[in-house]
Amino acid sequence: MSSKSIKKRDGRIVAFDQRKISTAILKAFDAAYQPNMAGIAERLAIKVSSILEVEGAELPEVEHVQDLVELVLMEEDYPAAAKAYILYRSERARARALGERLKKIYEGITWSSAKTSDWKRENANINGDTAMGNLLKYGSESAKAYFQAYVLKPEFAAAHAAGDIHIHDLDFYTFTTTCTQIDILKLFHGGFSGTLGHLREPNDISTYSALACIALQSNQNDQHGGQSIANFDYGMAEGVRKTFVKRYRENLARAIELNLSDADAEDAVKSLSAKIVRESGLTPSLEGDGAYLALERSALSARYGISEQQAAAFQSFAHRHAKSETERATYQAMESLLHNLNTMESRAGAQVPFSSLNYGMDTSPEGRMAVKNLLLATEAGLGGGETPIFPIQIFRVKDGVNFNPGEPNYDLFKLACRCSAKRLFPNFIFQDAPFNLPYYQPGHPETEIATMGCRTRVVTNVHDPDRAITYQRGNLSFTSINLPRLAIEAHGDLDAFYAGLDRMLDLCVAQLLERFEIQSHRLARNFPFLMGQGVWLDSDCLKPGDEVREVLKHGTLSIGFIGLAEALVALTGEHHGQSEESQTLGLAIISRMRARTDAETEKQTLNFSLLATPAEGLAGRFAKIDQERYGILPGITDRAYYTNSFHIPVYFPISAWNKIRLEAPYHALTNGGHISYVEVDGDPAQNPEAFEKLIRYMKKCGIGYGSINHAVDHDPACGYTGIIQDVCPGCGRAEADGRSFERVRRITGYLVGTLDRFNNAKRAEEADRVKHGLDDEH
């Protein structure tokens, strides 16, 4: 044996040991169920050694030695053992690759800061520099690597890695589902259980709002996507009602105590009022229930021997004070809700819940009071006047309810516009859009359209057509298709493009079904809040050990897409903002995708839907991979990002009306969720007419969900909020004179308080955004 040493993969040089070879060969025989082969293994190892000797290399490498083992096993006619050995080698190679990849990732997490590391800023809501943020990233990256190597069907893993498709939230692949619309009323009734204890049904608006936050936080620990309350107005109304009753009785007792010198007035009023409630079912209310008041008046005059007139005076004192105290308590409750949702961390303490609140159509005085004060608190901002990043707020717009002068909640619509013009929220969802209206049944708030997170929409239900509702349901998982890639590969041949698209749709359907199968095997107890507290539809019928398969069928499986605009450029030379022909083609492409998800819904009896993908990390990821693959193609791969879903590119100058008109028809097609934005060139808080006009035009054109983007800057020194160029209009200081100005922008539907947390692609996108209507009108 010429060589006494061997070179390992990591470059280390170790002493050559023939026994290691015989042991490996013996293991291969064992794996092939061939016992008693020690002698033969020994003989084959000697043969490997002697080949090495003949070759005479100074320092043979371990890979080469393993090649020789394979060769010898084949030559000596032990195919089963050879096969086992090859499998073992490839398994080891896979594990090594995983290990190396993880090592690289861990090094990155451990030693680089989010400032320099783009993937630490992959998600702008996570602070990648904190201990918990790092720990979360370790877990997330390991899970992704493991699932790709060992769980996903290889063709799905390969398509994901190559950038043909993107499997969202891959790190949670085997663990959970995306999001839920929480029915907060159902959750509150009878109380619910948190991690370590039971919470009684709340009795005051301050507790209602606090528990709403806890519900969002708890559910966020069970799911990876956005958490939403579908009925915030109806839910909080109960808290306002209870607070009013309490305050009314207190004030009535005060009036009596002072005027009639009854030190026990509080107890007296309480029992007197409770008796009326018991016997008549009537209660004191903000509106002032005449029948209740009459009963109470006669009870008071009977008890205290006073005239009904005097009793009425007490009542009106009590009502007046109770009303203003309730108003104040509601404002404080909403203020603390905003503070909680921007500070209460979830998910290993690395990020606040991705919370959303839907409201706008409850016309009760209590629901209106809750919404009014939420909007006022949002407009006022957080403690330092900052724009609240969470929750995403969604104002439901509906003819006959709040859209036109004279309608009961028109004042709230106006207030919502004013608030959004200053704070970017609420967004506006349109109940009257032709694809939302059919599901709506007046008097059934569960049929009001809602959205969660940045855009997810759930309403139809093939699993249970009688429950085509928004409450207690959500998305299970979604996967997006790289449309520009398909278009580039088609080389202008539309048939080739469609063939590629159909292939990708097949792949996505199969992959979503694979993931659904995995999710279905989870047990109710894996979701202590989502399933354990009956948040998800029908989950209250499950025992902790039951599989969640049947109830998950209320959820949706969504196929999304990125870069329709770039795909159209690749196919025709122009995107849909540039030519009507491209718009026609764009609609044909998206219609084809929708037809497929509809067909799959029928075939599988599962809710497949088409999603206009929000694309924070993905917009950059696809573009980067394609740039490496195809080089710089003008109008296609020449930017650091692909355009979101069906949007007209942000860099393209287009008037607002035209953007709205062109994007609206895609809303009708993307039943899994959508949003359109209009960028304006100034501070719309100074021009409320313009803001409202744009919202009204969105509704007119059939937009499902929309919002206005504008810059929101804040000077922490003087508290000014608005647009700040170089100098703060509030106090006249320059940025260099003190603490940096905060610049809030919207990124895939979420607000981000500092541009530092934008990833590279989104920074590039933000810089390119054209306020609609600048010169060179097309």
Place this chain on the structure above:
Amino acid sequence: MNTEATLRIAGTVQDSIVDGPGLRFTVFVQGCSHSCPGCQNPQTHDPNGGSTVFLDALLSQLDGNPLTDGLSLSGGEPMEQAEGCVLLARAAHQRGLDVWCWTGYLFESLLLGTAAQQSLLQEIDVLVDGPFLLEQRSLALPWRGSRNQRIIDVKKSLKIQKTVIYQSL
């Protein structure tokens, strides 16, 4: 309208929300003799700069946007191209739009100005007047750049023969 009429402009902006209430179609005319130090648009001063466009072209831009609430004449100095501007403003009024105009001159002196300037005033709803004075600059003022500038309700002012400050701010 005279289809040959032209205007020398620096550019146009659709959907502006900073040149008056609602969504505005803003025309920045080219050429301004005031030369205010610190002017936001110094590139619009040269009377030979920018480009000459037919009013028809501007009007088709205006007509192409169903959301426009009003025409805003900015610049540059609209009063130094009053002949063209008055035609544009009149056309805007015929379309039911309102007209805002920014000028470096004072309203009172424009009342005694050229015939064209006087007839342009007749077609203006709101005039923001006066030169930009750097020492009176404020970023917090709506629709104007320095504190000396006034927002004048021209219709009312002409009616009662007295300068009336525009109210609905």
